[in-house]
Amino acid sequence: MSVPYKANILLVDDRDDNLMALEATLTSLDQNMVRASSGEAALKALLEEDFALILLDVIMPGMDGFETAAHIKQRERTKDVPIIFLTAEGTDRHQVFRGYAARFVDYMTKPYDPWLLRAKVEVFLELDRLKRQLDDQSRVLRRELGTETADSVDSVVARLATHVGAVTEKLGRLREQSAVGDNDEDSATLQAIRELDTSVGQLTVLVEALRGPS
Numbered sequence: 650m651s652v653p654y655k656a657n658i659l660l661v662d663d664r665d666d667n668l669m670a671l672e673a674t675l676t677s678l679d680q681n682m683v684r685a686s687s688g689e690a691a692l693k694a695l696l697e698e699d700f701a702l703i704l705l706d707v708i709m710p711g712m713d714g715f716e717t718a719a720h721i722k723q724r725e726r727t728k729d730v731p732i733i734f735l736t737a738e739g740t741d742r743h744q745v746f747r748g749y750a751a752r753f754v755d756y757m758t759k760p761y762d763p764w765l766l767r768a769k770v771e772v773f774l775e776l777d778r779l780k781r782q783l784d785d786q787s788r789v790l791r792r793e794l795g796t797e798t799a800d801s802v803d804s805v806v807a808r809l810a811t812h813v814g815a816v817t818e819k820l821g822r823l824r825e826q827s828a829v830g831d832n833d834e835d836s837a838t839l840q841a842i843r844e845l846d847t848s849v850g851q852l853t854v855l856v857e858a859l860r861g862p863s
Contacts, residue, residue, distance in 0.1 A: 654781075656701035656774055657681045661691040661717065662735070663709045671704060674763040675770060688712030692720055695727050701777035702770060703732045718754070731773045733766075735759055 658680050660671045668684050675682065683698065685691040689712055691703070703721070707714035714734060721727045734756035757766055 654778075655679065655681045656777055657683055657698050658770070658774075659683050659685060659691060659694055659700045659703045661685045661688070661703065661709075661714070662706040663687060664706075667706065674766055678767065678770065678774065680774065688714070688717030688720075691717055695721065695724070695730070700727075700730055702773045703730055704770075705732050705734055707734055707736045731755070731776075733757060733769060733773075735761065 658675065660668050660682055662668050662671070663686050665686075668686070672682050672684075680701075683694055683700070685694050688709060691705070694700075695703075705714045705718060709717075712720075718732055718734070721730065721732065732754050734754070736756050736758050738758050738760075755769060757769070
């Protein structure tokens with residue numbers, strides 16, 4: 650029996666009590682929580698593991714959250730890892746996005762609503778699962794198209810079409826979920842969904858091309 654996949658979530662805060670509160674809020678999601686007590690520790694952790702999401706405190710001694718995020722977005726390996734900033738009340742939201750593009754960046758104000766934070770994290774985790782599913786199917790397609798007979802190719806294309814359809818349906822549900830209570834058209838979750846929509850569209854075109862004329 651295969652072990653269910655658990656995503657890595659990086660929690661970054663210089664205070665242990667804040668890290669414990671984040672873990673308590675997210676424990677029901679049953680994912681791998683990795684702590685980092687500074688920006689430097691966060692960057693080190695990102696060199697050692699792949700992460701589906703980063704929850705990043707803004708106010709930290711030494712390297713603050715803004716500087717840490719700038720380093721993360723400059724690295725090829727980590728530039729697309731979503732970040733949820735945890736900001737102090739009264740922080741200008743435009744400061745949250747300073748110094749680099751706001752791609753895959755979101756924020757919440759402390760004290761945060763545990764239910765809302767958990768809901769945001771769930772959306773990003775589902776996007777991570779969908780991306781991995783698409784990557785897996787692309788690898789299967791490339792491998793089997795290179796080695797199998799025409800009948801087997803038809804089987805692969807049919808399976809891929811089924812998976813693309815399932816992903817498209819999930820994206821529709823995610824769009825509805827992320828739009829609830831969020832009127833910001835530039836929210837990170839909606840941006841991420843739009844980018845994944847593009848990937849799914851490209852795969853759909855590929856599937857239709859492989860099927861050939863009807």
